Amino acid sequence: MKALRVKPEFVSLLKTGDFDTFSVSHFRDAYLQLTGDDSKPKNLTSQLVKRHLRKLEEHGVLERVDTGKLHPIEYRIKDLTRLDSRPSVRQHVEATPEQAGKLLPEGVVHTLKLKLNKYRTGLLSSAGALEEYEAIAKVQPSLKEAIQKKYDQTREEYAKTLGKVRAIESLLDPKPSL
Incomplete structure (x- = not known):
């Protein structure tokens, strides 16, 4: 299986415990609040979040919740331990607000x-x-x-x-x- 590239901010958000079941827009808003980056339009940030959440779903970290509706898509944390496994997860190396902080x-x-x-x-x-x-x-x-x-x-x-x-x-x- 191809290595999963995950932004450190996503890992941080998922590990806070605030996201047992969540929608893409809820996660996007939390991501924007964490990064403080309002320079990009919300739709671009939503696309970024959706891509990462799909990858996390494919690697068994998240699972989709069947709501019976097409939108909003909701996810549930399935197995966070997969985020810690070295062979399957590589995190982007870039400065984060946590590092600057x-x-x-x-x-x-x-x-x-x-x-x-x-x-x-x-x-x-x-x-x-x-x-x-x-x-x-x-x-x-x-x-x-x-x-x-x-x-x-x-x-x-x-x-x-x-x-x-x-x-x-x-x-x-x-x-x-x-």
Whole structure:
């Protein structure tokens, strides 16, 4: 049987004991609360959760509960000991909020994540503005000089914001740099 790749957050949630019987949306909401990552739409996160839950079902960790309805699909924990067996489960190696929390207090991690989301939104906004300035300059070459100052300011703002994003990411994901 192919090795099962499980996100550490999923293992953590399943082992809390709060999930004897649960729906996909209930598990998704708990996952979002644990990670604090609201940057992705809920439907993408639901797809991620469904894929992992199906894998866990295939490997005998979970079983579907027959509700007599097509939706919502409900699962029940069948055998958590399979999560601990080394040959069948490989966990993704990536920084989790739990790892970041070991170095930083939970409140600080939460504040940094909020700032990070704000800065990422700013990056997208600046990138969009830069693209628009370039498009306008191509369509109306006579306006190139008039918008150059705004373009330069936006590019500088983009660079500063990117630096802030990288600084916060380095605090949340403390991997030793060479």
